């Protein structure tokens with residue numbers, strides 16, 4: 001059975017923590033019959049449309065931001081600070097959420113991806129960041145989570161001198177993964193939705209980047225007594241590194257919720273076969289997956305996250321010879337395709 005076995009009380013303090021709703025309704029969970037047919041698989045394929053989370057083109061970060069911005073409100077913040085890759089969806093949605101709540105937003109864009117064309121630096125999410133009127137900062141170093149956080153602190157201190165009350169959404173893994181709680185909530189939502197739709201799912205496939213989505217989802221499922229498998233497709237770093245990040249995050253979620261960690265190491269399943277050529281760069285499998293899903297299901301996937309995750313999902317669907325049911329989480333990211341037209345055309 002995939003329906004929730006244990007009551008929500010098993011999620012500890014989840015619904016007592018500060019949270020602000022940024023979308024209403026429940027993103028659809030539906031079958032992908034055309035893709036199923038095209039792949040000629042005996043697996044049943046489903047998708048959860050978390051790209052339809054309403055706020056400014058949607059995505060998984062809307063759920064994550066409900067907890068960050070909820071905390072920002074309790075601290076009476078008036079300015080949100082966030083750092084991310086140039087085409088970050090998180091950054092775009094933080095700016096959107098801030099606007100919705102009547103706050104300002106300072107954005108720091110890191111040069112993590114070796115792409116020098118003008119689309120990458122001007123179109124897609126960057127264009128939306130400007131349109132949302134965010135104050136932009138640049139961080140020239142690529143992979144430097146601690147340095148990027150430190151520079152946000154410097155900007156925050158300057159804002160305080162000007163009488164502002166800044167709230168920082170941190171990047172480095174030493175901070176509690178508040179955003180993961182959005183996917184503990186999502187786990188409950190998905191279990192209830194499967195129950196209502198009388199569906200049973202064997203395995204969920206999701207992009208694993210910072211790991212907030214992956215760890216929150218896995219934690220929520222296990223805390224509610226579900227043993228649906230969760231496979232994280234690595235989009236940011238290789239399996240070994242990602243494994244310890246997910247297990248650390250699960251421990252930290254347990255601390256935040258003040259419950260025991262229900263996730264054991266064997267629950268953490270990762271596949272890094274689709275990571276190449278690296279973060280923010282689309283390989284052939286990724287581009288093929290993006291085109292296939294557009295042409296079979298009219299789904300728009302992105303080159304950094306969902307295209308790679310879908311390549312992993314397709315691989316999984318093809319390798320199953322039984323009629324198992326697989327669920328893909330569409331985590332959003334569509335605006336970024338306009339920054340990658342050179343790879344996708």
Ligand SMILES: *Cc1c(COP(=O)(O)O)cnc(C)c1O
Nearest residue numbers: 089209210211213305331332333
């Ligand atoms: C950030 C992001 C992810 C990865 O989510 P994490 O919680 O960082 O692992 C996946 N898909 C899209 C579209 C994203 O923007």
